Amino acid sequence: MSQYNHIHDVPDAIVKCSHCDKKYSQSTEDQVPGFRSRDYDRCPYCGESNGARMQVEYSNRKIES
Template sequence: MSFWAFNENGDYQEYDSSTSKVTCNHCGKEYRQTVEEQIPGFRDKSYDICPYCKQENGSSMEVDYYNQKL
């Protein structure tokens, strides 16, 4: 899947996103994770937080994490 947004030059650009099942490193439960590429020039640190135990499973300055319980 992909989405469209303006990049740092003001141009409309396509960005990628993907959805997968991930296992928490802390509680061992599986959850659904959607990852979307961040827009260059507007990047913030995003954390991969388990929706069950609320523990961090990593972070990124290149993608946003959207997690939900299965």
């Protein structure tokens, strides 16, 4: 079963936290050039950062099971 995000109707990525090893759903949205700020890929389970980028905004959600 694929999950789709509501912004672009493309499949979300399933990523694994490098700290707690739990999988979560991640979607990204491009930031507007000239108005970019660093956005952190925070695990929705443990809250730790799995990196940061200035090109995209992360939207991370727990995977319901």
